[in-house]
Amino acid sequence: MxxxxxxxxxxxxxxxxxxxxxxxxxxxxxxxxxxxxxxxxxxxxxxxxxxxxxxxxxxxxxxxxxxxxxxxxxxxxxxxxxxxxxxxxxxxxxxxxxxxxxxxxxxxxxxxxxxxxxxxxxxxxxxxxxxxxxxxxxxxxxxxxxxxxxPDITIQEKIVDILGCLDVKITNNIEINDNLLQQARALYQAWFVDYAPFNGVRPSDWIDDTIDGLAKEVICGKTPSTKVSEYYGNDVPFITIPDMHGNTYAVTTERYLSSYGAQSQPKKTLPRNSICVSCIGTAGLVTLTAQESQTNQQINSIIPKEGYSSYYIYLLMETLSVIINNLGQSGSTIVNLNKAQFGKIAVVIPSIEIMKSFDEIVSPMFESILLNQEENIKLAELRDSLLPRLMSGEFDISDIDI
CATH class of the missing domain: 3.90.220.20 (DNA methylase specificity domains)
Structure with a gap:
């Protein structure tokens, strides 16, 4: 040093x-x-x-x-x-x-x-x-x-260049994902708001229902007791609101048991492509599950009915974020929308055939988004492992020409 x-x-x-x-x-x-x-x-x-x-x-x-x-x-x-x-x-x-x-x-x-x-x-x-x-x-x-x-300013700039290369790639992936999501949102608007493929007229076989009507089940999560160490460190990702900010998929490294044992009623594991919606505190955030997951009690999650499109529901929930936030106010400054209130929110349910056709177009977009998110996690882990070594002078980069 x-x-x-x-x-x-x-x-x-x-x-x-x-x-x-x-x-x-x-x-x-x-x-x-x-x-x-x-x-x-x-x-x-x-x-x-x-x-x-x-x-x-x-x-x-x-x-x-x-x-x-x-x-x-x-x-x-x-x-x-x-x-x-x-x-x-x-x-x-x-x-x-x-x-x-x-x-x-x-x-x-x-x-x-x-x-x-x-x-x-x-x-x-x-x-x-x-x-x-x-x-x-x-x-x-x-x-x-x-x-x-x-270190001196020259070494500082070299360290910034090394770490910045990784951040540039992460930023590029984020920008690609934002573009893909904007395309999916535009298609949702065209199909399910403007009815463009249907000559501007809503198909007669679409029904007015509620979120409960979309769901095989709506699940409110639960945090296991911190007093029982064996509940923690296992293979099921545990999603919280910070994991949802700015992410299409809630990808987290925090792990919990798939069931919490006899003293604490287990919550069902959410299958891949369930839709998580934050309903307490910061309400209206929406993400998909990247794999079997669980959440805490601040999140209501929709497991879609058989044949129903997770991507349609995800994009629909995004359009309802303001409604979700307003319903949760209930005269309080803290948003708190319970599962029963959440399930009663009005929605439109298209035919399964239309949702299937929509999926054929947007599914590759969402799969690419997930791959980019997963790559960003690996890039961030590499950056974060280099960070303390570079900042402590453990790696001598004085002779590196960048």
Missing amino acids: EGWRKVRLGDVCKTNTDSYSPKEKWDYVNYLDTGNITNNRIDSIQYIDIKNDKLPSRARRKVKTNSIVYSTVRPNQRHFGIIKDHPENFLVSTGFTVIDTDEAVLNANYLYYLLSQPTLVESLHAIAEQSTSAYPSIKASDIEDLELEI
Whole structure:
């Protein structure tokens, strides 16, 4: 680690330097909340017309290219990223600490990789759990007070190039998947909203029903007791809401037993291509199961009836996300839509023949999406295994020409 030196982060970067003032009188704002970015991937940006809608009180922080946004609440949920481009009039939540580096000393991408290391994330989360606030949280000063070993700027840039090659491939796969999903959504719109293949008229044999009518069974998940160690570490993936954010398929490495034993009633295992819908907290997220899986109690899952298209139901559930969110409010600020309410939501059920024809077109799209997601997991695992070794100086890359 020759040439490396210890720095206090607050001495080589600045935090929360620029904020929006109502005196600037913007007509609109593009707003990023903390829950809408995870592991440097933005799910959505909210457009707010200030002339007609109230700007959220937390929509205040300004960012620039290479600003790092790092959620101060529950760091282990990994709501952080580095801003590369953004729309005009862009603000982020005050729930983020916005970090800008002195680029002559500390490469912003290098710092982002440092701050995303699991060991450092867990260290910040441990600080958060000692806070006296309502939720485990850190302050900007906690990030500023971090002392880190860094190499000279040339080595930082080489490390960024090595890790960046993997991230570029991951990003390309994500963009391909987004394009494939947009095509599937366009086909859904044409077939099941505009009735384009049917001369613009809904076929007479389609029926008005409910989600229960689509399902062989609707299952609300359950988290097994943490007091029984043998419930954990087995072969059945266990899906939670963080696994659903921004993913068509909920692919997770967390494993639980397929049944929980006599003292805790077992929940049925979901077959592949079941449709998971989040119904508590962050409601309206939709994913497919990549293999036999289970979920926690925040998710209602649809096992389709025999012959019914999982892909049709998946795309249908996406269109119902606002309805699901509104139904779950029930006068409370916390969304909580139970299985009975969920099952009674009105839907249209096309004929099995039409769903089969639709599947023949979109099935290859969804299969490609799953393959790309699985490749991204392997690429991320490779990147994350290299990350601590490169950041600690374990691998000498000074002579590598990149």
